[in-house]
Each structure stands twice: as structure tokens, then as C-alpha cells.
Amino acid sequence: MDRPPGLSIRARLTLSYAGFLMLAGVLLLAAVWVFLLRYVPERALLVNSDTTTGGVFPVRSNLLRVFAPRAAAVLAFLLVLGLVGGWLLAGRMLAPLARIADATRLASAGSLSHRIRLAGRGDEFRELADSFDGMLERLEAHVAEQRRFAANASHELRTPLAVSKALLDVARADPDPDVGALLDRLHAVNTRAVDLTEALLLLSRADQRSFTPERVDLSLLAEEAAETLLPLAERRGATVETCGGPSPALGSPALLLQLTVNLVHNAIVHNLPEHGAVRVRTQARPDGVALTVENTGEDISPRLAATLTEPFQRGTERLHSDHAGVGLGLAIVETITRAHDGTLTLTPRAGGGLRVTVELPRDPDGRP
Structure with missing residues (x-):
């Protein structure tokens, strides 16, 4: 299926990690700002008892000028950390998936002997890799069995045909052939070929499960x-x-x-x-x-x-x-x-x- 190009899983995971880290940073800074707005002005009023109610606003204004640049710097640092760390972390997490994809491409190209053999403790990726290895092993055994079957079937079917040809060649070269004996031998050879063909057909039908229990x-x-x-x-x-x-x-x-x-x-x-x-x-x-x-x-x-x-x-x-x-x-x-x-x-x-x-x-x- 042809699909338009899009962002890789690694890039999407990186953006997800960075976005989550930025959201957590914004929420943390917002909590700090609310805390400062609630408690810092009250302490300032207690220190300077002559300050009127209007004196609270200069305190908040100065606090905002000091807090905003530092908050922006923290958010910028979190953004860089989220992108770089997320890219490295996503690559590490997706490394097993890359090995599985490589094995899939090799299998699609006809190489069934390759195995992933993913090391480490059990998790979802390793379970997928083990299942894929098991599938490749069964598929390789099945293909090998089918190849042996095709080779053996060709040999078995060729034998009666070769025998029939040899009998006919001998009879043609014989000026006085025994027609009765020739027909008997040809009948026996033909019967064997028919039995073999019927057995192959039965083997094929039985494997299709086309019956009502x-x-x-x-x-x-x-x-x-x-x-x-x-x-x-x-x-x-x-x-x-x-x-x-x-x-x-x-x-x-x-x-x-x-x-x-x-x-x-x-x-x-x-x-x-x-x-x-x-x-x-x-x-x-x-x-x-x-x-x-x-x-x-x-x-x-x-x-x-x-x-x-x-x-x-x-x-x-x-x-x-x-x-x-x-x-x-x-x-x-x-x-x-x-x-x-x-x-x-x-x-x-x-x-x-x-x-x-x-x-x-x-x-x-x-x-x-």
C-alpha cells in the first residue's frame, strides 16, 4: 500500500517526550508563581508597616521582572533537554523494533534462516521478537518440507512415465513383441501412477479442512x-x-x-x-x-x-x-x-x- 510520507515514530516520540516535559515545567513554574503571589506581598507588608495597600503592586511588579526571565530560561532548557533526551531515549527504546523490521525485510526477500534472538529480560518487544523467530522457524521448516515434497513427488511421478517409455521403446525395437505381457506391465505402471495422483489429491483436500464435521x-x-x-x-x-x-x-x-x-x-x-x-x-x-x-x-x-x-x-x-x-x-x-x-x-x-x-x-x- 502506497502511503504519503510522515514523521517517523522516533520523531513523534521525541516531540511527545519534549511536549510532556514542557507541560510539566509550565505547570511547575505556574505553581511557583502562584505561591510567590500569595506569600511574598504579605511578608513585605509585615516588614514595612507604613506601606499602604497600594504598596503591594510595586512588589508584584518587581517580582514579575525578576521571575519572568528566569522562567523563560528554564523553559528553554527544558525544551532542549526534552528534544535531545527524547531523541536519544526514543532511539534506545525503538532499537529492538528496528531489528525486527530488518528481520522482516530479510524474510520478505526470501531469507528465512535469519533470527532476531533479542537478548534481555522479557517485555513486549522481546515477546514480539520471540514470536517472530518462532514463526520464521516454522515457516522455514514448512518451506523445506514442501521443497522435499515437490522433489519427491516429481521423482515418483517421473518413475512410471520413464518405465512406460522404456517399455514402449523396447516393444518398438522388438520385431515380435509380446503384446499381452506389454499391456499387463503398462497397466501395472499406469495403476501405480493413478494411485499416486489420487493420493496427492487426497493429501491436498485433507489439508484444506473442506468438510462438515x-x-x-x-x-x-x-x-x-x-x-x-x-x-x-x-x-x-x-x-x-x-x-x-x-x-x-x-x-x-x-x-x-x-x-x-x-x-x-x-x-x-x-x-x-x-x-x-x-x-x-x-x-x-x-x-x-x-x-x-x-x-x-x-x-x-x-x-x-x-x-x-x-x-x-x-x-x-x-x-x-x-x-x-x-x-x-x-x-x-x-x-x-x-x-x-x-x-x-x-x-x-x-x-x-x-x-x-x-x-x-x-x-x-x-x-x-
Whole structure:
């Protein structure tokens, strides 16, 4: 927004300080003058008893001639002191604001790594600086995450296209290509590209919170997800167990079902080669509801577990099978959880595997 130039805050504060000091000086001198007018003539009459009533006026006249120049000198001194001292004091008081403004200009120019780190005891300026530093830190982390996401998404989307091109080039060079096998492989590659695109769209929609909250029972969603993925679990040699009572929450039934399906699918796929186990538990708590999905599997370090919610991160090898997923399962879970004002916790299990807990606010009208 274009604005006409005006006085700086420092100049306005200086004039305010000087004006206040001048007003205080005028009031003080006025009080002194009133005091002198009231008491000095009476004392003069007591000393010179022959003085008539008219003798009071020469006393006041002489007093005014003596008092006025000195009062003017005091006011001039106060004016200079107010301007100079006010300018220095305003500069000192506004120094933190100047540092915040410099940091703002650097951030607007794209430098998000700069921090103010204002030293000293807590006050309004330091609270503003700390809040600004926190905002820059979150913004820098978000921008870095978005850049990694864009790079990974580009790589993941380029892979099926490159594979398709390679298959077509090989088929074109082959004088007698196996059309059936070529179509099957192209279908598999195209299916993976479609799944990835749909996952990216779901990730974008979930982050926009464009849904009307409804009453949802997480225990019913857990049973539905387990039933839907039971054939996959049987092919993988894993068992799926659900337990827990009613867990009413407010949110999008479709998104919360997708969240539950992603967690159960992830637990089935990243499990032991044989005799794996998946346990899905729902629980109603005084302050909310919880959905916990845990599975057996390989050992996972806490450091690795903390990165699994990033897009295209996998705890095991990047196997591109029909059920290996596209690397967005837990990223979608985290986005849906955040859209429902919940929290997501990933904890490695003792002996291998992972425990994932989603905590959501409770439906205020839901009974325990």
C-alpha cells in the first residue's frame, strides 16, 4: 500500500517526550508563581508597616521582572533537554523494533534462516521478537518440507512415465513383441501412477479442512477397515485383531475411514514375512478418543520412526509391488489428523514393529 510520507515514530516520540516535559515545567513554574503571589506581598507588608495597600503592586511588579526571565530560561532548557533526551531515549527504546523490521525485510526477500534472538529480560518487544523467530522457524521448516515434497513427488511421478517409455521403446525395437505381457506391465505402471495422483489429491483436500464435521464412531471405522483389508492380510500371512468400545468423535467420516484404512494397510504391508500380527484398538478417554494400530515387524529406531510421516518415506525397502503403497500413507494420516485438530504419535515397539496412535477431540454430545 502506497502511503504519503510522515514523521517517523522516533520523531513523534521525541516531540511527545519534549511536549510532556514542557507541560510539566509550565505547570511547575505556574505553581511557583502562584505561591510567590500569595506569600511574598504579605511578608513585605509585615516588614514595612507604613506601606499602604497600594504598596503591594510595586512588589508584584518587581517580582514579575525578576521571575519572568528566569522562567523563560528554564523553559528553554527544558525544551532542549526534552528534544535531545527524547531523541536519544526514543532511539534506545525503538532499537529492538528496528531489528525486527530488518528481520522482516530479510524474510520478505526470501531469507528465512535469519533470527532476531533479542537478548534481555522479557517485555513486549522481546515477546514480539520471540514470536517472530518462532514463526520464521516454522515457516522455514514448512518451506523445506514442501521443497522435499515437490522433489519427491516429481521423482515418483517421473518413475512410471520413464518405465512406460522404456517399455514402449523396447516393444518398438522388438520385431515380435509380446503384446499381452506389454499391456499387463503398462497397466501395472499406469495403476501405480493413478494411485499416486489420487493420493496427492487426497493429501491436498485433507489439508484444506473442506468438510462438515459429523459424529463418527472410530470403533466402527476400525472394524470396517479390518474387514476391507482382510484378504490382503490373509495373502500376507498376517492376522488382524480389533478391540475397544465406542469412541465417538467429530469429523469427516470419509477422511477418518481413509485414515484408519491407511494405518491398517501400512501395518499389514510392513510386517513380518510370516505369522505377522496387527492389532487395532479404539479407546474413549475423558479428554478425547484414541485409535491405536500396532504391528509386528522389523526393528525401527526412534529416529527413523520420527521421519515416517514425511511424504515418500518408508520404514523398509522401497518395494514397488502391488501393495507396497506410494509412500504417502502416513503423510495422509498426519494431514487428516491435523485437519481434525488431533495428534499423531509413532512409537517403535519392543521386539520390532510400530505403534501408531491417533488422538482426536471427543464428540461433546457422545456418551462414554
